């Protein structure tokens with residue numbers, strides 16, 4: 001990354017630029033702009049989970065400051081509009097935190113305010129994350145009526161002991177009731193499941209997946225529990241299954257989901273035909289996204305550059321800055337030499353890999369710039385390719401970071 005203004009340590013400088021800055025000539029020539037998505041971050045949860053390093057904060061008092069936060073999001077969007085002028089939005093993802101803490105009326109207002117400012121494509125996918133602990137009768141249907149088309153449920157497990165060990169606010173009964181309601185209210189939905197949990201056995205993973213599949217979910221995201229720095233678990237690590245057991249768990253999950261008609265189309269994502277998550281696919285295909293909300297990240301393309309932005313992370317600071325039209329804490333141009341690695345960090349997560357034309361279209365670089373790395377990856381059996389596409393092999397999928405690192409620039 002080339003910092004075009006030194007990355008501002010949070011709490012100091014806000015970055016403000018006008019549109020001419022992004023439109024000026026540069027060393028890249030992008031033949032077309034990629035599809036655009038919108039990410040909205042709602043940073044509050046009922047309580048902080050011990051494994052979580054997302055920008056999420058336990059709600060103070062009874063509820064999140066919905067009205068003030070939505071006003072800040074819209075002020076932030078107004079300030080960002082010139083950067084995406086004339087472009088349609090193909091997907092919206094309301095993530096968190098726990099977005100389902102917000103009332104359906106607040107989500108309705110938020111989506112209405114967005115529609116008044118942006119052109120959404122006719123089939124725009126609108127996903128919202130929900131936590132079974134915020135479930136109450138008819139709440140999900142009300143989100144549906146507000147315009148949400150896809151619900152992503154943070155189930156994690158259906159086992160009471162494991163839910164407790166993860167510090168979740170819900171038990172298995174609430175998880176079952178919430179998934180049933182989601183399945184009834186939405187044509188398409190996702191379940192987030194974690195495995196390799198403290199004390200978990202292979203049989204218990206099997207039971208969790210069997211329970212999840214009973215609901216015929218069109219999409220499941222399955223994550224290996226990772227111990228992230230600066231979390232409670234990093235300080236007080238629980239006893240986790242051995243690596244070999246965790247690999248066996250993943251094999252079992254892939255086998256069971258495949259038998260149920262779900263394809264593993266990305267490292268952690270399994271979907272039935274026609275139910276892949278458009279929003280996440282756009283990230284993995286190196287599409288563009290504008291991220292609004294505390295700590296949200298954006299990636300945006302212009303005719304001669306690709307930029308990344310980060311908004312202020314602390315919710316109170318974010319709201320104050322956004323209302324002043326200055327929500328950016330960082331704004332950097334991705335350097336030519338970093339673009340191949342950045343592209344591969346995303347595209348090689350996909351089972352079907354990427355088209356060579358898409359590489360050129362999204363990075364503005366010729367495929368000759370990655371030819372040496374592609375040859376090295378092929379020699380190591382990590383990719384297979386034809387004249388048009390590059391795909392990770394089974395081995396490449398298993399050793400993904402080794403494969404991606406081949407595309408790191410050597411500083412030249």
Ligand SMILES: C[S@@+](CC[C@H](N)C(=O)[O-])C[C@H]1O[C@@H](n2cnc3c(N)ncnc32)[C@H](O)[C@@H]1O
Pocket residue numbers: 051052053054095096097098129130131132153154155156192193194223224225226227228
């Ligand atoms: C931002 S959370 C979204 C939903 C909501 N906040 C919840 O937890 O129910 C996204 C998902 O990331 C996964 N996740 C979070 N922290 C993780 C960790 N340390 N290791 C593995 N997966 C994690 C969980 O499956 C979680 O549902």
Ligand code: SF4
Pocket residue numbers: 044045047048049052053054056096097098131154
């Ligand atoms: S509910 Fe989700 S976002 Fe909130 S702390 Fe737990 S894992 Fe993190």
